[in-house]
Amino acid sequence: MLNDSTNLSDDSSDNSDQKKIPCVNVGEKRVGLFVTCLVNTMRPSVGFASLSLLEQAGCKVEVPEAQSCCGQPAFNSGDDEGTRQIAYQTIAQFEGFDYVVVPSGSCAAMIKKSFIEVLKEQPEWLARAKRLANVTYELLSFLVDVCDFVPEGVELNGSYTYHDSCSGYRSLGVYEQPRKMLAKVSGLSHKPLNGHSECCGFGGTFCVKYSDISNEIVTEKADNILDSNVDFLLGGDMGCLMNMAGKLNRDGHTEIKALHTAEVLAGMTQGVIEVKNAGK
Amino acid sequence: MQASKPEHFNLNVKKALAQPDLKGIIRRTTDKADAKRAEAVVNFPEFEKARLQGQKIKDHTIKHMAHYLAEFEKNASAQGAIVHWASTGEEASRIVMDICKQHNAKKVTRSKSMLGEEIGLTHSLDNSDIERIETDLAEHIIQLAGDPPSHIVWPAMHRSREDVIKLFRQFHKDPTSSEEIIDLVDSARRDLRTKFLAADIGISGANFLLADSGSTCTVTNEGNAELTTTPPKVHIITAGIEKLVPSMAHAVPLLRLLTRSATGAEITQYITFHNGPKRINDADGPEECHIVLVDNGRTKMLADDMKEMLRCIRCGACMNHCVVYKHIGGHAYGSVYPGPMGSVLTPHLNSLEVANKQTHACTMNGRCEEVCPVNIPLPKLLRSLRAQSWEKKFEPLTNRLFVKIFAQLAKRPKLFQFTSSCSVLFMRVFSKNGWIRFLPLAAGWTKNRDLIAPNSQTFMQQYKKHQKPKSNRSA
Numbered sequence: 140m141l142n143d144s145t146n147l148s149d150d151s152s153d154n155s156d157q158k159k160i161p162c163v164n165v166g167e168k169r170v171g172l173f174v175t176c177l178v179n180t181m182r183p184s185v186g187f188a189s190l191s192l193l194e195q196a197g198c199k200v201e202v203p204e205a206q207s208c209c210g211q212p213a214f215n216s217g218d219d220e221g222t223r224q225i226a227y228q229t230i231a232q233f234e235g236f237d238y239v240v241v242p243s244g245s246c247a248a249m250i251k252k253s254f255i256e257v258l259k260e261q262p263e264w265l266a267r268a269k270r271l272a273n274v275t276y277e278l279l280s281f282l283v284d285v286c287d288f289v290p291e292g293v294e295l296n297g298s299y300t301y302h303d304s305c306s307g308y309r310s311l312g313v314y315e316q317p318r319k320m321l322a323k324v325s326g327l328s329h330k331p332l333n334g335h336s337e338c339c340g341f342g343g344t345f346c347v348k349y350s351d352i353s354n355e356i357v358t359e360k361a362d363n364i365l366d367s368n369v370d371f372l373l374g375g376d377m378g379c380l381m382n383m384a385g386k387l388n389r390d391g392h393t394e395i396k397a398l399h400t401a402e403v404l405a406g407m408t409q410g411v412i413e414v415k416n417a418g419k
Numbered sequence: 420m421q422a423s424k425p426e427h428f429n430l431n432v433k434k435a436l437a438q439p440d441l442k443g444i445i446r447r448t449t450d451k452a453d454a455k456r457a458e459a460v461v462n463f464p465e466f467e468k469a470r471l472q473g474q475k476i477k478d479h480t481i482k483h484m485a486h487y488l489a490e491f492e493k494n495a496s497a498q499g500a501i502v503h504w505a506s507t508g509e510e511a512s513r514i515v516m517d518i519c520k521q522h523n524a525k526k527v528t529r530s531k532s533m534l535g536e537e538i539g540l541t542h543s544l545d546n547s548d549i550e551r552i553e554t555d556l557a558e559h560i561i562q563l564a565g566d567p568p569s570h571i572v573w574p575a576m577h578r579s580r581e582d583v584i585k586l587f588r589q590f591h592k593d594p595t596s597s598e599e600i601i602d603l604v605d606s607a608r609r610d611l612r613t614k615f616l617a618a619d620i621g622i623s624g625a626n627f628l629l630a631d632s633g634s635t636c637t638v639t640n641e642g643n644a645e646l647t648t649t650p651p652k653v654h655i656i657t658a659g660i661e662k663l664v665p666s667m668a669h670a671v672p673l674l675r676l677l678t679r680s681a682t683g684a685e686i687t688q689y690i691t692f693h694n695g696p697k698r699i700n701d702a703d704g705p706e707e708c709h710i711v712l713v714d715n716g717r718t719k720m721l722a723d724d725m726k727e728m729l730r731c732i733r734c735g736a737c738m739n740h741c742v743v744y745k746h747i748g749g750h751a752y753g754s755v756y757p758g759p760m761g762s763v764l765t766p767h768l769n770s771l772e773v774a775n776k777q778t779h780a781c782t783m784n785g786r787c788e789e790v791c792p793v794n795i796p797l798p799k800l801l802r803s804l805r806a807q808s809w810e811k812k813f814e815p816l817t818n819r820l821f822v823k824i825f826a827q828l829a830k831r832p833k834l835f836q837f838t839s840s841c842s843v844l845f846m847r848v849f850s851k852n853g854w855i856r857f858l859p860l861a862a863g864w865t866k867n868r869d870l871i872a873p874n875s876q877t878f879m880q881q882y883k884k885h886q887k888p889k890s891n892r893s894a
Contacts, residue, residue, distance in 0.1 A: 174878050180839050180846075181871060183878035202882055207835035213826045215783060216818065217805030221826030228830050256799070305784035338742045342782025347863030348818070349780050351436055354867035355746040356782075385868030388854055 170198040171236035173229075175246045176208045177377035185377065188405035189242045189278050196286035203232045209249040215343050219257050226254045230267050238285070239275040242401055243376050244307020245343075247277040252310060277307055279375050279400055283316035289323060290404045296326040297370030302360075302383065303336040304376035317375060317400045324403060333363045341382040357386045365392060372397040422567040425753035425765055426773040428780070435747040441577070445748050448576040452739040455683025456790070463679060473676045474794045476669045477730035481721070487630040487663050488712070494633030498695030500708040508538035508768070511713045515622065515655055516543050518709055522653055524549055524619035530637065530644035531555035532624025533571050533733060534657050536755040537768060538713060540622070552614045554643035556607055563590045569749030571756060572681050572735040577748055611643070621647040621705070625658035626732070627673065631666040634692045635710065638677065642689050654705035656693065659713050661729040673732055676792035680734035716767035728763050728800055730793040737787035737797060743780050752777055759787040759797040766804055775808040836879050843873045
């Protein structure tokens with residue numbers, strides 16, 4: 140019914156997505172971990188948790204020392220030339236790996252999609268960017284989709300709710316994977332979050348540029364989190380987690396701990412406590 | 420209420436956030452629209468396929484715009500309509516005003532048309548001695564209140580029932596004492612009915628322009644468009660050139676997407692196809708029919724690689740689902756077109772220099788693109804406008820400087836890692852019990868939320884230490 144009378148001769152060009160690399164012998168493949176700046180500076184335990192999970196899944200993981208940021212602050216500000224400079228060096232550092240894994244949906248989406256956008260007029264770099272895009276994965280989806288990883292012997296007592304970060308959820312389709320793995324954690328129960336995939340108001344530079352609008356958005360998010368009445372708020376992006384946790388803490392709701400899903404799965408939930416002691 | 424300006428966006432946002440009731444008032448409409456749309460999509464299993472088809476129809480028409488415009492003009496003229504071309508909003512408005520003057524019009528009825536607002540027709544009419552009568556219920560409300568529209572589908576959504584009761588009691592000749600919606604609607608109907616019949620000219624917009632027949636189509640729920648376009652002797656249609664589709668067979672699939680995306684309805688109460696002035700044997704209809712086709716920045720959008728935006732069928736779904744719109748409302752954008760679609764359109768209708776802040780007031784969460792019935796990549800277009808602003812140096816110097824320094828560091832990994840380890844030490848000066856309540860240079864963050872305190876060393880520093888004992892591994 141939808142095809143008959145309106146069939147038009149010229150189809151719009153088809154931007155077909157990256158093909159999935161078949162899941163064979165992950166153990167023989169070299170995986171490069173792109174740490175991301177927020178994990179590097181604000182929450183190293185997420186980096187160590189990622190390493191541990193990838194190794195448990197049988198990967199040979201390397202962390203190139205010469206890595207920086209994926210370039211989102213420049214890209215989202217419209218600085219295409221600055222973004223290209225960052226893309227060149229990230230591509231050069233990571234293109235030798237069989238897989239590149241990123242513990243953040245938004246940084247993974249930056250490498251998978253936005254590098255291609257800024258390099259579209261440079262055929263050589265574009266080809267390299269596309270190749271890197273094809274092998275780059277967000278951590279949680281990589282563990283499930285490529286490694287078929289099932290966490291074993293992990294325990295965390297309490298209930299959690301899950302915030303689906305926009306980039307991971309909408310750009311990369313990350314939804315089932317973290318839930319599937321978290322279901323294997325003993326002692327941990329899931330409670331639904333009203334508006335689970337609604338933006339938390341972080342938006343990178345947005346949250347400082349439009350701090351007051353961002354505050355309104357995260358206030359609503361915090362209310363929804365409180366309504367779900369849980370011990371843990373989990374997610375897969377440090378930016379969103381820092382935003383929501385920071386709001387909850389400012390409003391005195393210290394009873395809810397925000398953790399990156401990798402920390403839970405790797406049994407590294409002490410990261411928070413270590414931080415707390417360090418500050419005293 | 421004074422119309423706010425796009426260049427005052429930041430001030431408008433401040434004012435909007437300071438209105439305690441605004442969020443609830445917006446939510447009353449957008450939450451309902453969200454839920455109804457979601458239900459409509461579930462009940463329309465072919466929705467994804469239809470979206471793609473809608474996109475293809477629009478892309479095809481945009482690609483062959485000149486051809487279909489010529490065909491439309493030929494066929495509309497053959498039906499007896501007089502086709503006018505306007506390259507700017509002012510020109511379009513002037514053409515309409517000239518027709519009004521030629522007919523010595525005293526009273527003009529108007530059915531809701533955002534294009535009419537875009538070309539400044541409401542102002543032109545108000546600045547003349549012609550009485551402007553808005554016949555759409557929401558437009559009637561904002562005309563009484565003196566407000567600009569705050570949404571493209573529900574222009575009076577910022578007004579509460581209490582506001583409407585007050586306005587109707589103040590302005591209607593025979594107001595109702597009831598506060599029931601049905602009685603309020605009746606009050607408006609009584610007030611408008613005589614005006615419909617007394618109008619010299621009726622002005623409408625168009626949801627679709629059909630090239631193969633030269634027909635124009637209006638999609639409404641109140642029947643006011645029919646009463647606006649039929650009784651007066653002259654009917655003027657103003658429409659943006661992007662409303663064009665090849666034929667009826669192409670308009671219908673888009674119509675199915677439009678109604679579901681806008682209100683969740685499968686169809687509206689009235690869908691009318693206007694085919695020029697009345698024929699000899701017709702019982703009623705206008706004696707004269709004018710169609711004003713408006714460019715006003717649209718062909719420039721084609722040239723600027725913004726052609727996807729011309730797919731827009733004005734359903735409003737992007738604003739209903741936008742977290743920013745839902746908190747600041749339509750007026751803050753300072754444009755006829757608010758929300759994500761407005762933030763892309765306004766720079767082309769106005770200028771990027773005055774409307775670039777709106778392009779930054781977006782978290783790039785992608786929800787608008789997800790619900791768009793014709794797959795417009797709104798975040799991509801917004802970001803591409805940011806890139807244009809960057810090129811033209813519209814961004815404040817401090818922001819540019821921050822991003823430039825950041826990019827310079829990020830392309831030098833060693834320096835970046837060194838700066839990261841310094842920033843960690845800097846942050847720890849301000850941390851207490853695992854949290855930072857205030858951080859210089861990051862006041863935008865700490866104004867409204869705390870920041871988790873970092874460890875004393877970055878991941879890289881810790882990792883290197885951790886790796887040393889087994890550093891015989893080579894890459």
